Amino acid sequence: MHPHYAAYYAVIAEIPRGAVATYGQIARLAGRPGRARQVGYALHALPPGSPIPWQRVINARGELSLPELGGRKSRQRRLLEREGVRFDVRGRVDLRRYGWRPDVA
DNA sequence: ACTCAGGCGCTAC
């Protein structure tokens, strides 16, 4: 496992139920701005059954960045809907409404 | 709303 992955996982673990965050946002919060793509790799590398809420990470356009092939995309959508996240007709999430706004506290 | 280019790091062949 690559060293920075743990930092991404730590941030992702903080996303509350009913909210979503973008890859770029995770990278920034993990102190690695510009590494959005690496966040995708980190998630891809997650073992099945991991407690990390991978489904709460979507792209900056509010879309699910997973191929429909293999049913992973629809699984992600199901998980999110179960948590209260709504999708529009085009299958997109309104980030203004569901986007995670971490408390700066 | 769209495309394009550049940046980023990794994987798989």
Next chain:
DNA sequence: AGTAGCGCCTGAG
């Protein structure tokens, strides 16, 4: 060893 393609983003046009 090189390269193409990725769970991506931003800025410019």
